[in-house]
Amino acid sequence: MGCVSGSIYSLPSAESLNFILTKIMRMRIMFMNRKDELALLKKLYRSGKKEVLILYGRRRVGKTELVKRFIKNKPAIYFLADRDGLKANVRGFIAIT
Numbered sequence: 001m002g003c004v005s006g007s008i009y010s011l012p013s014a015e016s017l018n019f020i021l022t023k024i025m026r027m028r029i030m031f032m033n034r035k036d037e038l039a040l041l042k043k044l045y046r047s048g049k050k051e052v053l054i055l056y057g058r059r060r061v062g063k064t065e066l067v068k069r070f071i072k073n074k075p076a077i078y079f080l081a082d083r084d085g086l087k088a089n090v091r092g093f094i095a096i097t
Helices: 014-030 035-045 063-071 086-096
Strands: 003-005 008-010
Touching (some): 035 063
Antiparallel strands (some): 003 008
């Protein structure tokens, strides 16, 4: 957060701190009230079958954070498709599997 230059330590600017705190608060807010979604993920995970989940929705509502938190410490494949097109996404998926 700060810079170390020789023996001088400088504190981050107020603008930097505000940015960091805003990001932390946004992350906390985005992950609130996700009990239903986590219950669904848990049900799919424990089903004993191979399951595929396609998750979509508005930007900046916490979809990625939800999935990353759920798969933490679990054997899982996480792939985030992008706008490069179907062929590029298929190649990317194959590369990680």
